[in-house]
Amino acid sequence: MKFIDEIEISVIAGNGGSGCVSFQKNKTRTLNRKVPNGGDGGKGGDIYLVSDKDMNDLTYYHYHRTIRAENGKNGRSYLRKGKKGKDMIEKVPVGTKVFDEKKNMIMDLKFHNQSIKVAVGGSFGLGNHRFRTKRSDRFTEGKYGDKKKIFLELNMIADVGLLGMPNSGKSSLIRQISSAKPKVADYPFTTLFPHLGVVRTEKRSFIVADIPGLIDGASKGIGLGIRFLKHLERCSILLHVVDISQEDTRSPIERIKTIDSEIISYKKSLFEKERWIVFNKIDLLDEKFYKKTVDEIVQKISWKKKYYSISAIKKIGLKNLCRDIADYISSERTISC
Ligand SMILES: Nc1nc2c(ncn2[C@@H]2O[C@H](COP(=O)(O)OP(=O)(O)OP(=O)(O)O)[C@@H](O)[C@H]2O)c(=O)[nH]1
Ligand SMILES: [Mg+2]
Known part of the structure; x- marks a missing residue:
């Protein structure tokens, strides 16, 4: 296709x-x-x-x-x-x-x-x-x-763009909260091109874009991600999805920094957009452990913006996340009108 x-x-x-x-x-x-x-x-x-x-x-x-x-x-x-x-x-x-x-x-x-x-x-x-x-x-x-x-x-029109490493759970998230049904699988680069999904909340609807995962060197053309970053340029918010459970050679902090540096190398204006971190797959960890891990990460990287702990698969924390996105988009629209 x-x-x-x-x-x-x-x-x-x-x-x-x-x-x-x-x-x-x-x-x-x-x-x-x-x-x-x-x-x-x-x-x-x-x-x-x-x-x-x-x-x-x-x-x-x-x-x-x-x-x-x-x-x-x-x-x-x-x-x-x-x-x-x-x-x-x-x-x-x-x-x-x-x-x-x-x-x-x-x-x-x-x-x-x-x-x-x-x-x-x-x-x-x-x-x-x-x-x-x-x-x-x-x-x-x-x-x-x-x-x-x-x-x-x-350049697709979406309110929210999903960013992150392959396998972090971006497509699983968009599948749970919206009408879009991109393929989900336990291997990198399952998503090969962008998908849009409409999320309906009590307050308002918004559109989410899921793009292929980014890897080291994405801004230099490695992997698929860079080609599709332009589709996030018109978004109001970017959600950086991080697999908190992943036992990788790199810590979640290193993975977050990798994505940050790829976005900044691609375009400063994209990096300066409102960006929230979404720590995913908390169902795989003990509650006390993931809370401690998340606290440590946000402290170490001096994260001042919003962050969320969710499980896309188990639907934990999704309502809260979607409500906040709807509120943010509504307030942004009011200011810019
Ligand atoms: N346990 C658990 N597994 C999850 C969760 N979210 C995603 N997964 C699993 O993680 C794997 C990757 O999920 P995808 O949604 O395909 O990840 P992606 O970020 O879209 O990956 P790419 O398309 O390759 O960039 C799949 O096997 C999912 O079932 C979660 O909240 N909990
Ligand atoms: Mg995907």
Whole structure:
């Protein structure tokens, strides 16, 4: 299965139909002149992109690299206008940025049902009835429609982004709290591309993004993570999921620092986002032990922001976490309004 979040496509709008040259039949032959009655052509179809919340990625365009709109039809006799070419309306996921050939952004489709005209159909030609000079056989041709390349880049729109090492339980968490059902398994890199899930709380709903795990060197392109970090750039909060039970060669503190340094190397603005630590898999540890461990970690790394102890599998601490996220998002929206 593919996940495509960047692609170049060609858009070819419809050509305008040409005007017609025709003359009215003069049955009585009383008039010694021809009356022009050729109709105008039809305009070429335009191409629009419309954001749709039900589209996940840009994979559709991998199989549809060229989008064409219909040509306008030529005009006909008796002043009949040629049919307008049908517009082409294609869906893109919410969060798609549209760039022109020179890579200048022309639109950021941030909300559901926003649209942009990316190629304009050619204008129609005029029939000879427009040129009412004597015995006129003048007409004009329809114009070519736009033909160009555009670039689409998806930056998913989510309120909350899940970050962490592979196997820390990010997908297990999103499965428990939201509608998303990414695969969960006991090996690294189970998640290969981002998933979005909607979480519904009493107060409000919010969207969570689960991305593949990050490892050492992610910011230099090692593993899968870096490629997908851009999907967290629009989030209000990042949740750094840490496996507290893991008997790894590295301590949880070292693992936290690894992720921190990867995020900072990727982009400072991402590092400066509101970020909470979520210590997961507490069901595998004795209560006293995990509390002591968590206290030690937050002290040693001088963590000043929020942190939570949860078990994604046993659903411990999830309600509290989701309630706080809903509160945070609501307060942030109020401030920014
Ligand atoms: N005991 C226990 N196991 C958990 C918990 N959360 C996740 N797991 C297990 O940890 C393993 C990894 O979980 P995933 O949710 O796939 O981890 P991930 O962070 O999405 O991993 P990647 O997609 O590889 O980055 C699975 O075997 C889960 O069943 C938990 O709270 N308790
Ligand atoms: Mg996963």
